[in-house]
Amino acid sequence: MTTPVAAPVHTFVKGHGTGNDFLLYADPDGAAPLSTSEVAALADRHTGIGADGVIRAVRSAAITEGADRAAGREPAALWFMDYVNADGSVAEMCGNGIRVFVAFLRHAGLLALDDGDTVQVATRAGVLGVRREGRDYAADLGRWSAPGGGAALAQGFDASVGVAGLAEPRPGLRLDLPNPHTVIALEDTEQLEVLDLTQAPIVDPAPARGTNVEFVVPLGDREVDIVDSTGAVVGSKTVGVVRMRVYERGVGETLSCGTGACAAALAVRNWFGEGAPQEWIVQVPGGELRVRMLPDDHVELAGPAELVGTVTTL
Structure with a gap:
């Protein structure tokens, strides 16, 4: 070519x-x-x-x-x-x-x-x-961080996001990984699918560095096998599941965003509160990514x- x-x-x-x-x-x-x-x-x-x-x-x-x-x-x-x-x-x-x-x-x-x-x-x-x-x-x-600090995490949001396809702005939570992200929760996958991401969402307050915007639908949790280095199943664990679409600054809507998947998992875990899973499957239009919370506020992203x-x- x-x-x-x-x-x-x-x-x-x-x-x-x-x-x-x-x-x-x-x-x-x-x-x-x-x-x-x-x-x-x-x-x-x-x-x-x-x-x-x-x-x-x-x-x-x-x-x-x-x-x-x-x-x-x-x-x-x-x-x-x-x-x-x-x-x-x-x-x-x-x-x-x-x-x-x-x-x-x-x-x-x-x-x-x-x-x-x-x-x-x-x-x-x-x-x-x-x-x-x-x-x-x-x-x-x-290490991830929340620009709004503990107050924003406790409240669950610190921004407002308007997007074509939703009748009114929705609350969003800002997270840095260190790319800036703003995560918005939606009620169901139908609402996620009708979003028009051909235009940049309007974020208030407007971020100085711009922001990626993730729209997410929490899908609960599931049991998955734990496999050892030989491929043998040695147990099971509970992981959270979330579906996401993303508008990336400087790009537009993309089929996937790795740091955005981490932001989505972190935001949903925060909204779920104590007892939420430490590992997540993030479904994006291009496939699935795996997010795992590590010590010292680090986060791991795995996938193809x-x-x-x-x-x-x-």
Whole structure:
């Protein structure tokens, strides 16, 4: 496949995590960054190749400028994930993207990672560990926080969100992972399906950095098997289930959002209160993701990472 997009890099790998899709390329020495306009041209789904974002793999030691330099100072993290949204805007993190990033490094021969092992990846959110789980990957996305603090968590909301398809604004809870998120609960899946996310939801107060907006329907809980390293079932556990649609800043509606799935699980767990599950299945239009609460307010995201082909630009 060839697409007439002007860019200094000509070969990309297309990958996705539950439908959240990316164009990835290796730039070990940091010599071939893309401009905002080049990213937007490549990511355009009509006149470019099409993607929710572009990911550049740069050796951490090659990062020399700005806030990204701090992420490159961790000696255990050989690679820096330079993630940019489809419109060319920089994002703090991408939960689906970091899993696809590690799959890309393995595919490109830049990383050897045995099943069960963890690699440290430098990101704008700091250095994060990604563990291989067969064809899937699990990423510790670090510490989450609520901009509204304990008062917002106790009240259950600290923002108001209006969206086409709902007659009136709904309360939302803001969470940072560290990407900014605002999570809104709906009554049922029918209400979720009629939302019109072709336009950005209106969030009040308007967030200074923008925000991803997650609309969620809690679906209760289910019993799932606990499987050991040999594949044998050794017990069962209770996990929560939630369904989600998301409007991503700088992109629009996407089939999935990894940090958004974590925000959705965290918000619903908070609304359920004491005794809520510590593990969640988040159903998104592109598939299912698994979210697990870790000590010290860390959160882990697990799910697939698929590489679908190599794309060459003219």
